[in-house]
Amino acid sequence: AQKITQTQPGMFVQEKEAVTLDCTYDTSDQSYGLFWYKQPSSGEMIFLIYQGSYDEQNATEGRYSLNFQKARKSANLVISASQLGDSAMYFCAMRGSFQGAQKLVFGQGTRLTINP
Amino acid sequence: ETGVTQTPRHLVMGMTNKKSLKCEQHLGHNAMYWYKQSAKKPLELMFVYSLEERVENNSVPSRFSPECPNSSHLFLHLHTLQPEDSALYLCASSRKPDSFNYGYTFGSGTRLTVV
Numbered sequence: 732a733q734k735i736t737q738t739q740p741g742m743f744v745q746e747k748e749a750v751t752l753d754c755t756y757d758t759s760d761q762s763y764g765l766f767w768y769k770q771p772s773s774g775e776m777i778f779l780i781y782q783g784s785y786d787e788q789n790a791t792e793g794r795y796s797l798n799f800q801k802a803r804k805s806a807n808l809v810i811s812a813s814q815l816g817d818s819a820m821y822f823c824a825m826r827g828s829f830q831g832a833q834k835l836v837f838g839q840g841t842r843l844t845i846n847p
Numbered sequence: 848e849t850g851v852t853q854t855p856r857h858l859v860m861g862m863t864n865k866k867s868l869k870c871e872q873h874l875g876h877n878a879m880y881w882y883k884q885s886a887k888k889p890l891e892l893m894f895v896y897s898l899e900e901r902v903e904n905n906s907v908p909s910r911f912s913p914e915c916p917n918s919s920h921l922f923l924h925l926h927t928l929q930p931e932d933s934a935l936y937l938c939a940s941s942r943k944p945d946s947f948n949y950g951y952t953f954g955s956g957t958r959l960t961v962v
Contacts, residue, residue: 764948764950766950768950773955774937774956774958775953775954775956776937776939776951776953777953778950778952781948781950822890826948826949826950834892834895834903835880835950835951837889837890838889839889
């Protein structure tokens with residue numbers, strides 16, 4: 732079974748600072764994908780960034796980067812130069828590669844608040 | 848606009864009512880999903896449809912009844928719900944053939960309140 736753990740229920744950060752949201756995962760699959768989604772108060776789940784298990788470089792998408800440490804089974808999201816609009820829930824998720832394990836499994840989420 | 852549209856955005860219904868949630872996508876995807884998001888709980892996968900066939904039903908009570916008439920549309924029919932069914936219901940879609948390196952595209956959700 733696959734499991735995602737996000738240990739930070741809430742984070743408070745000053746505007747323009749960088750923030751790291753933690754995510755650890757557990758899987759027996761050799762190949763898998765890791766995702767981060769943002770959910771503002773409107774409810775929509777917005778895809779932010781993807782990291783494949785065989786990717787040697789950490790993924791980056793604009794101000795978002797993923798600190799992937801495969802041996803530690805961690806996939807932390809780093810947001811640089813935070814903005815007020817970054818305030819939202821953030822979910823880490825993964826998909827496995829084996830039949831029956833391909834569902835997108837989510838962590839509990841972290842509520843990020845950016846203070847002006 | 849994400850490409851996945853859910854209606855209505857908000858719904859208040861009594862426990863004896865019958866209502867339906869609608870999800871529509873025009874992304875060329877042919878796998879669709881219903882998730883339930885309750886306060887302080889992880890997202891719970893309810894149903895999976897792949898090529899219009901239901902391939903997964905995660906022990907969801909029979910008062911929730913999904914329908915997928917074609918690859919672009921997904922419904923969730925609701926009847927005799929309980930107050931604990933109040934939640935945000937999210938629809939998502941993904942492409943087929945599928946792979947672990949593809950995520951899902953989500954709609955904005957329907958916020959359901961059962962009174």
